Amino acid sequence: MIHPMFLCHGAPDLVLEDNEYIRLLRELGKSLKPKAVVLFTAHWETEVTAISSVEGTYDMIYDFYGFPAELYRIKYPAKGSPQLAEKVKNLLKENQIESNLDHTRGIDHGTWSLLYIMFPEADIPVVQVSINPFRSKEEQLKIGEALKPLAEEDILILGSGSTVHNLGALYGNATKPVAWAVEFDDWMIKKVEELNYKDLIQYQSLAPNARLAVPREEHIMPLFTAMGSGGDRTPKLLHRSYAYGTFTYLGFEF
Numbered sequence: 001m002i003h004p005m006f007l008c009h010g011a012p013d014l015v016l017e018d019n020e021y022i023r024l025l026r027e028l029g030k031s032l033k034p035k036a037v038v039l040f041t042a043h044w045e046t047e048v049t050a051i052s053s054v055e056g057t058y059d060m061i062y063d064f065y066g067f068p069a070e071l072y073r074i075k076y077p078a079k080g081s082p083q084l085a086e087k088v089k090n091l092l093k094e095n096q097i098e099s100n101l102d103h104t105r106g107i108d109h110g111t112w113s114l115l116y117i118m119f120p121e122a123d124i125p126v127v128q129v130s131i132n133p134f135r136s137k138e139e140q141l142k143i144g145e146a147l148k149p150l151a152e153e154d155i156l157i158l159g160s161g162s163t164v165h166n167l168g169a170l171y172g173n174a175t176k177p178v179a180w181a182v183e184f185d186d187w188m189i190k191k192v193e194e195l196n197y198k199d200l201i202q203y204q205s206l207a208p209n210a211r212l213a214v215p216r217e218e219h220i221m222p223l224f225t226a227m228g229s230g231g232d233r234t235p236k237l238l239h240r241s242y243a244y245g246t247f248t249y250l251g252f253e254f
Contacts, residue, residue, distance in 0.1 A: 002034050004144070004157035004229035006222060006252045009042075009113045010243065012064045012071055021249040022117060024239045028251075029118030034156035036084050036125040038147065040222040041110035042161035044130040049099040049143065051088050052107075052128040054080030059106030076112040081125035084155070088127060088147065095146035102130075110160045131225070133218040137201040140221050144228025157229040159222030163188050164213040164248040174245030181246040184213040192227065192235050192252060200224070213246075223252070230254020 007025070014022070043063055044050065052058075057077045064071075085101055092099045107115075111128055131140075147157055164181045171178065187207040191200045204210050214220050227235070231254075238251035 001151055002032055002154050002156050003233065004151055004159075004226045004254045005238075006159040006161070006226040006250075006254070007114055008162045008248055008250045009110050009160045010162070010247060010249055012067050012109045012113060015074060015113050015116050016068070016071065019241070021239055021241055024251065025114065025117040028238075029120075032118075032156060034124060035154045036081055036127065037115065037119075037156045037158055038084070038088060038127045038129060038150060039111050039115075039158045039160055040129045040131055040225045041108055042131060042219040042222055043108035043110035044105070044128060045133060045218060046100075046130040047132055049092065049097065049132070050102045050130040051085045051099055052080060052105055053082045053085035053101040053103050054105075055082060055103070056080070058126070060112065061106040061108040063108045074112075074116065076107065076116045077122045078107055078112065078115060078124075078126040079122070081127055084125060085127050088129065088150075091146050091149065092143065095142065097143055097146055114158070114160055131218060131221045133216065133221055135221075137224050140224035141197065141228035144225040145231075147229050148231060151229065157226060159226030161219040161222035162248055163220060163223065163250055164246050165219040166212060166215055166246060168215070169212065169246050171245035176245075177242035178245040180209040180212055181242065181248065183208045184210060185240065185248055185250065189237060189240070189250075192223075193237065195232065195235065226252070227254055
């Protein structure tokens, strides 16, 4: 069995760096060896859950601008799995969750930035799943819970997003994390480790600095989905560090 995970994908240029978080991702990739990856990406938003069902190799999506030219030359030739996509759709249907198959969309940087580091050979089938940031936290958990059987088949369920994600509050010269970001993550980590769903569902009103840390919820929703897939197992904090003062690099195993 491979336990579900939530990993922050950071800025697009994460793949050009070498730091403690990069080294953790590489080691995770070497140790996991999943049969496939089902990844909930914060960079794909749809009203109804969409599941990528791509035959062959995905196209690349460079959904960012203003970064070094070498970043736009990176290729990650991940292959899709229509069979696994159909299985994901059926599991959601069994739990009264509507979904659609998508046969054309490429992989965005919420997907390829992590997988490029973790599985550089691009030899593991990938199925992307969209998120709806306006859906309730309870519904996000339910979507994750519906996919729990996949973990028993050594399929990695991965939420790719971030906790603190305020692009208007980054500090390029920061040498240490900013206090308000740390306070927010302290609260989130404690509640996740306690599996305190009641408080987590209300994090926007309970967590310190929540509105500053999460001005829009698309990046935090994959955390709830991954957590839902983990069941009642005690979560494990894999990593915590920061870039630009407030940009969280956080990893959980559920």
